[in-house]
Amino acid sequence: MDLLGAIEERRSTRAFLETPVDREKMETLIRYATQAPSAINLQPWELTVVSGEEKKRLSRILVKRMKERNISCGPGAKSPLPDYFVQRQRRLLDTIQPNLPGQIPFQDFINEGSCNFYGAPAAILISIDNVFLSARLTDIGVLVAYLLLSAHALGLGTCPIGLITAFDDDIKEILSIPENKQVVIGVAVGYRDTQSPINRSRSERVPLGDVVRWRE
Numbered sequence: 098m099d100l101l102g103a104i105e106e107r108r109s110t111r112a113f114l115e116t117p118v119d120r121e122k123m124e125t126l127i128r129y130a131t132q133a134p135s136a137i138n139l140q141p142w143e144l145t146v147v148s149g150e151e152k153k154r155l156s157r158i159l160v161k162r163m164k165e166r167n168i169s170c171g172p173g174a175k176s177p178l179p180d181y182f183v184q185r186q187r188r189l190l191d192t193i194q195p196n197l198p199g200q201i202p203f204q205d206f207i208n209e210g211s212c213n214f215y216g217a218p219a220a221i222l223i224s225i226d227n228v229f230l231s232a233r234l235t236d237i238g239v240l241v242a243y244l245l246l247s248a249h250a251l252g253l254g255t256c257p258i259g260l261i262t263a264f265d266d267d268i269k270e271i272l273s274i275p276e277n278k279q280v281v282i283g284v285a286v287g288y289r290d291t292q293s294p295i296n297r298s299r300s301e302r303v304p305l306g307d308v309v310r311w312r313e
């Protein structure tokens with residue numbers, strides 16, 4: 098598949114088929130994703146691949162914890178967002194809202210869906226050793242981009258899930274990830290349910306003029 102075509106086509110998947118992704122395909126996906134560049138080729142990422150009963154168990158616990166602790170998806174900001182960011186958030190809501198299943202409120206769909214990896218048969222939890230400063234999170238971002246695009250090229254849908262970082266301790270305990278690691282992000286992976294209206298939502302991007310400065 099043409100790379101630029103994949104970049105144009107890819108959008109987050111929030112409804113998956115139950116069809117499992119076989120081990121060989123997951124390995125192929127991860128082999129491509131880990132071709133990502135990293136500072137000094139440190140490859141600071143660690144991946145925990147969860148599927149089958151273990152993934153269901155993880156989702157059950159995360160949904161329970163999310164409700165107990167009233168955790169909700171947010172922008173991860175240290176002060177109130179300037180209005181133009183709020184507008185972008187609103188536009189995403191307007192894109193997804195009409196395609197929500199039943200009468201479920203948007204925030205409930207996102208919170209519960211995220212903790213359940215939107216019903217995907219597999220989830221990849223990406224962690225980093227605590228020895229690294231936050232500068233190395235950039236490397237994880239690059240890995241995730243490679244992962245999302247490689248999955249798309251392999252016929253798989255994905256959704257990055259940042260919400261689950263609120264459950265860092267729980268996830269490490271459930272999946273026996275060592276204490277000295279930090280869970281940075283999760284990615285839901287599976288076959289896209291093409292019949293589901295939610296997967297028709299197509300987020301837009303702001304015009305280049307809103308995010309680029311040219312100095313000549």
Ligand SMILES: Cc1cc2nc3c(=O)[nH]c(=O)nc-3n(C[C@H](O)[C@H](O)[C@H](O)COP(=O)(O)O)c2cc1C
Nearest residue numbers: 107108109170189207211256257258259260261300
């Ligand atoms: C770092 C990161 C964290 C994200 N966390 C979540 C999440 O917790 N739940 C969710 O439903 N989507 C999550 N997303 C998906 C974004 O909402 C989505 O990428 C964005 O709206 C653009 O839409 P697109 O992926 O369809 O292009 C996350 C994306 C990124 C890059």
